Amino acid sequence: MSKKYTENELEIDLKDKEYEYGFYTDIESDKFPIGLDEDVVRAISKKKNEPKWMTDWRLKAFRIWQKMEEPDWANVNYVKPDFQAISYYAAPKQKKQLDSLDDVDPELLKTFEKLGISIEEQKKLSGVAMDIVIDSVSVATTFKKTLNEKGILFCPISEAIEKYPDLVQKYIGSVVPRTDNFYAALNSAVFSDGSFCYIPKGVRCPVELSTYFRINEGGTGQFERTLLIADKGAYVSYLEGCTAPQRDENQLHAAVVEIVVHDNAEIKYSTVQNWYPGDKDGLGGVYNFVTKRAIAYDNAKISWTQVETGSAVTWKYPSCILKGDNSIGEFFSIAVTNMHQQADTGTKMIHLGNNTKSTIISKGVSAGFSQNSYRGLVRVGKNAKNARNFSQCDSLLMGNDCGAHTFPYIEVKNASAQIEHEATTSKIGEDQLFYCNQRGLDTEKAIALIVNGFSKEVLNKLPMEFAVEAQKLLEISLEGSVG
Amino acid sequence: MLSIKNIHANIGDKEILKGINLEVKAGEVHAIMGPNGSGKTTLSSVIAGRDTFEVTEGTISLNGEAIDDLAPEERAHKGIFMSFQYPIAIPGVTVTNFIKSAINAKRKAQGLDDMPAGEMLKMIREKADLLGMDRSFLSRSLNDGFSGGEKKRNEIFQMAMLEPSLAILDETDSGLDIDALKTVANGVNKLRNKDNAVIVITHYQRLLEYIVPDYVHVLSDGKIIKTGGKELALELEAKGYEWIK
Numbered sequence: 088m089s090k091k092y093t094e095n096e097l098e099i100d101l102k103d104k105e106y107e108y109g110f111y112t113d114i115e116s117d118k119f120p121i122g123l124d125e126d127v128v129r130a131i132s133k134k135k136n137e138p139k140w141m142t143d144w145r146l147k148a149f150r151i152w153q154k155m156e157e158p159d160w161a162n163v164n165y166v167k168p169d170f171q172a173i174s175y176y177a178a179p180k181q182k183k184q185l186d187s188l189d190d191v192d193p194e195l196l197k198t199f200e201k202l203g204i205s206i207e208e209q210k211k212l213s214g215v216a217m218d219i220v221i222d223s224v225s226v227a228t229t230f231k232k233t234l235n236e237k238g239i240l241f242c243p244i245s246e247a248i249e250k251y252p253d254l255v256q257k258y259i260g261s262v263v264p265r266t267d268n269f270y271a272a273l274n275s276a277v278f279s280d281g282s283f284c285y286i287p288k289g290v291r292c293p294v295e296l297s298t299y300f301r302i303n304e305g306g307t308g309q310f311e312r313t314l315l316i317a318d319k320g321a322y323v324s325y326l327e328g329c330t331a332p333q334r335d336e337n338q339l340h341a342a343v344v345e346i347v348v349h350d351n352a353e354i355k356y357s358t359v360q361n362w363y364p365g366d367k368d369g370l371g372g373v374y375n376f377v378t379k380r381a382i383a384y385d386n387a388k389i390s391w392t393q394v395e396t397g398s399a400v401t402w403k404y405p406s407c408i409l410k411g412d413n414s415i416g417e418f419f420s421i422a423v424t425n426m427h428q429q430a431d432t433g434t435k436m437i438h439l440g441n442n443t444k445s446t447i448i449s450k451g452v453s454a455g456f457s458q459n460s461y462r463g464l465v466r467v468g469k470n471a472k473n474a475r476n477f478s479q480c481d482s483l484l485m486g487n488d489c490g491a492h493t494f495p496y497i498e499v500k501n502a503s504a505q506i507e508h509e510a511t512t513s514k515i516g517e518d519q520l521f522y523c524n525q526r527g528l529d530t531e532k533a534i535a536l537i538v539n540g541f542s543k544e545v546l547n548k549l550p551m552e553f554a555v556e557a558q559k560l561l562e563i564s565l566e567g568s569v570g
Numbered sequence: 571m572l573s574i575k576n577i578h579a580n581i582g583d584k585e586i587l588k589g590i591n592l593e594v595k596a597g598e599v600h601a602i603m604g605p606n607g608s609g610k611t612t613l614s615s616v617i618a619g620r621d622t623f624e625v626t627e628g629t630i631s632l633n634g635e636a637i638d639d640l641a642p643e644e645r646a647h648k649g650i651f652m653s654f655q656y657p658i659a660i661p662g663v664t665v666t667n668f669i670k671s672a673i674n675a676k677r678k679a680q681g682l683d684d685m686p687a688g689e690m691l692k693m694i695r696e697k698a699d700l701l702g703m704d705r706s707f708l709s710r711s712l713n714d715g716f717s718g719g720e721k722k723r724n725e726i727f728q729m730a731m732l733e734p735s736l737a738i739l740d741e742t743d744s745g746l747d748i749d750a751l752k753t754v755a756n757g758v759n760k761l762r763n764k765d766n767a768v769i770v771i772t773h774y775q776r777l778l779e780y781i782v783p784d785y786v787h788v789l790s791d792g793k794i795i796k797t798g799g800k801e802l803a804l805e806l807e808a809k810g811y812e813w814i815k
Binding site (some may be wrong): 517519528 | 618620622642651652654657663672675676679732
């Protein structure tokens, strides 16, 4: 019975699934020699024409980093990067800022087309403004005018350092200090570019702000720095998504995202992450060591929604510091691991104000030989009255060679807190697949249906356009070439 | 319609079916009865193409075409439907979404476009009414937290939607109270016509009072040991399976 499809075959197919977007753009790069010392940090800063305060800030971070050790508490195994074997700056050799798509390198545009992210379409679609980052320097920014009229600042962070130094100086490092952790310190020293966004008091951003990041130059570590600020009563929904070209050497990605949500403001931050996960033998792939954190003041709300399908190794805990009274933190996550991917991801909810609320919904799907860990901390400070948290961690396993792990940490110092934690683990079984098959659904479609059903609570939190893309990505990440 | 010739099937090294022969014609209802472990569920699984069972000998054909090499979904596309004894839950996938996916998969296999949403909705409402299903039921997660009765009713609802030419009802009566049994049986009867056929697999005669069979087959130790009319079911009920051995 040749056409039959067993769970074992399914596993084999999943193992064989190759990276869909394995290509890279052939653009000449302006690249630094490898290695890192104070001179390289200075050179990066100089290359970007930064003011002295920024250079000094970087240098201080570098000195902090030098004294730090790479953390190893995460449930992941990998060859530690040789930080002296990485080039810390790569920019497309295209110096001037562009106002229109016509000025963009046609090679770049082709890349976007391959990814299905036609900027033209994106422009037309429901007013998504894009700040596209290819490697380290932004090459195109759209919708500036609309945003300008509202007083919204949305630009590459390098531009913000030049144009809005007071804002940058006030907020950079205020949520994720340079001393926070090894990768945050490294990022602070060498960050190449990233996005800056400021929504003024009482302004509701009329469009969803969107950034696409790509790693494009082999062997180049990419260190984005993102800073989002919603002033009192402001609102913004921010989307970040990415895919990366196929590579056979590890690529380090250590981003820092800092978010400040002032009184009565709200920020929704959605990510679709699809960095190259390595090949079926576990070679290559991106190391994704990211620090993302938000601070929420009185009555403010921050929502993190993430769909994680890529990277060889992921280390990422988007966190909420609920500093203000009545502030709300939310974390909705789907992490899919396949082949030899390893993910250690989750969140931290730090309750400091009174009547603070947090919700954690984490969905992990593991296939192949992958390891998928949820690690979450809920901490209630001793002065935080009536804090509430609800956490739900669900794991779905496919096959017998993968793993799902849950590491919840709860630290409560105020007796009025209410903390709930629920966790489930299930497996896509032969019986589930047969049931679907019997109704006429082939195995690929059945898996897509089951995984989408499993992930629904999180997918529903994504903005419409993104949800469709994310759903496709989940299917691509798990489907084999079922014949 | 369905022709089973000398089917032998194993699970692991153990032979469960030891030479089954069965002819089912369009418009007929066949009941397969037998004690636990006689091979009833294996037989339905083998017809549906489940590969946990290895067919070592024999052939099955549907409408004159051998289906031995077809995957379960291909058999489904050709009109085989099996109502499960224990329907499987798929959390997060609604009854509506599931049946929509199933219908469109079948249509795709037949070279048709997706069923227009309006038509789908009309059909879903019609069939839900036929089975006395509440509308709110349609937006619940498939078999997730369903009662035994709800699961079985949902199986028959899917059958009604997919309009199979051959329906196998595997222990559809188990876990049903008498009212639910009547509703389900009534639904099946309304769906019967001269072009389709039904195989009812059951322990007890009870369901056969409502879905009246043309033939009753007794399965024991992997073989059909007796075939008769509907009265055979009554006799079995009265005398037990030991009588026939």
